[in-house]
Amino acid sequence: MNYWPLLGIAIVVVGFALRFNPLLVVVGAAVATGLLAGLDFVAVVEALGAAFNGNRYISVTWIILPVIGLLERYGLQQRARGLIENVRGATMGKLLVTYLGFRQITAALGMKDIGGHPQAVRPLVAPMAEAAAVKTHGDLPDDDRDKVKAMAAATDNVGLFFGEDIFFAIASILLIQGVLESYGYELTPLELAVWAIPTAICAFLIHGGRILAFDRRLAKHPSRSEEDRA
Structure with a gap:
């Protein structure tokens, strides 16, 4: 040997x-x-x-993270803030509602990894939402800035969760089909996906309303500059 x-x-x-x-x-x-x-x-x-x-699907996952880190190091978030500041009429509410729709539609088409917290929310969506809020309402206290970032993350979660079930070839639909089948309900994945559409629409309307209501509440809070003058 x-x-x-x-x-x-x-x-x-x-x-x-x-x-x-x-x-x-x-x-x-x-x-x-x-x-x-x-x-x-x-x-x-x-x-x-x-x-x-x-095994490249494992390697690509770990390659993406340092690439995003390098982009952030060289000013990706600052570029995102500058971009939204130059868009006329942009508000945090409009931005996040648009992203919510984008996230739901792409997830419904099976592209659930096109967004996400590390690759989209942290480097792009959250800084742009924060810049839009500051542009509209003035300088914000730290706790309000944190709430804007949290709302950006929540928007991604809602968009993905209620959008991916419309795509019939996904694990969650197959799981639902298996559970219903065990109770005697014979439904195809396509039928389940079709019935997920009304839920996704309700989720869009409800969370979109929450985003716009949060944007209006920010307008009622005094900015840091106003607090300093007081």
């Missing part, structure tokens, strides 16, 4: 103990293991590429 490929384990242990770059350590251990097992270098690279391609 050939024990030489087990040296790859030793490379991982030593590399982590010496605090080398984990990615380089793992790749180096994989290449060493393949070569010691009798594979040529091209075959080892092909095996690594096949493994990456077969």
Whole structure:
């Protein structure tokens, strides 16, 4: 039995103990293991590429987060605020109601990952909503700014939750179908999706009303500049 490929384990242990770059350590251990097992270098690279391609949905998830972090570091939120400040007639209420509709429609079409808290709300929607609120109502106290951000996050949640059930090829619809079937109700996923449309419309109207009411309440609160003058 050939024990030489087990040296790859030793490379991982030593590399982590010496605090080398984990990615380089793992790749180096994989290449060493393949070569010691009798594979040529091209075959080892092909095996690594096949493994990456077969599990790329995991890798892409972790690649997106640092990309968004870099964008924020280089002024993505500031650009988003500046953009909404230059839009004439833009208010926090109009912005979030528009995003609510966008989120519901895209989720209903199966594109539920097009929005979300890390990739859309934090870097774009929340800063734009905050800038629109400041533009309309003046400088806001910190607690009101936090409420604006919370409303932006809630809008994403409501839009996704009540929009995705309209898309019949989604896990939640299949779960509902399975539960109803166990009680003797035979419904197809398409029938369930159609009956989710009235609920989604009600959710849009109710949460949209909450957003507009919150925007009106902000107008009644004194801004920080007014508090300082008092």
